[in-house]
Amino acid sequence: MLTISNSTIGMKDGLYSLNDLHRASGGEKKHKPAFFLRNDKTKEVVSELRNSNSLENIVRVKRGGEDQGTWVCKELVYSYAMWISAKFHIAVVQTFDAVASEYQRLDKRLDRLCRDLDAVTINLSNAGRFLNIGGKQLKPQLQRSINDTLKQMQPSLELVEGGNKS
Numbered sequence: 252m253l254t255i256s257n258s259t260i261g262m263k264d265g266l267y268s269l270n271d272l273h274r275a276s277g278g279e280k281k282h283k284p285a286f287f288l289r290n291d292k293t294k295e296v297v298s299e300l301r302n303s304n305s306l307e308n309i310v311r312v313k314r315g316g317e318d319q320g321t322w323v324c325k326e327l328v329y330s331y332a333m334w335i336s337a338k339f340h341i342a343v344v345q346t347f348d349a350v351a352s353e354y355q356r357l358d359k360r361l362d363r364l365c366r367d368l369d370a371v372t373i374n375l376s377n378a379g380r381f382l383n384i385g386g387k388q389l390k391p392q393l394q395r396s397i398n399d400t401l402k403q404m405q406p407s408l409e410l411v412e413g414g415n416k417s
Contacts, residue, residue: 253267266322266323272332282334287330
């Protein structure tokens with residue numbers, strides 16, 4: 252979730268709600284998404300994005316229904332923010348940077364946790380093998396050796412023939 256100027260910015264299919272950004276910017280009538288999309292510079296940016304084939308979804312305008320509004324890619328979010336004001340542009344860039352930094356931090360944490368889980372899994376697997384071998388082979392073998400040793404330690408009283416003179 253993205254929050255700019257205490258306004259939540261909707262996201263859908265990799266696109267951001269320009270209507271939500273408009274509200275976050277202060278909602279001035281002159282900054283409506285429709286005016287931005289009609290701007291020649293915006294049309295040039297959209298054309299360049301389409302020509303570069305770097306993005307599948309660039310702009311989607313939906314009228315009516317649940318997802319109504321103007322939805323744009325991140326590059327157009329930056330363009331829209333610049334079109335509004337330098338202050339809003341900086342707020343948008345800083346928000347996106349903060350989200351990216353948090354994602355990287357969480358990605359590193361996830362990587363570390365996955366490595367820890369792999370290590371625990373290997374150790375538990377080895378422990379399981381040890382318990383299996385120990386329980387089925389080593390323990391019975393040691394028990395037999397102990398019993399054999401105990402038998403050998405028992406004094407034997409063999410009767411010697413002719414040893415009894417009565």
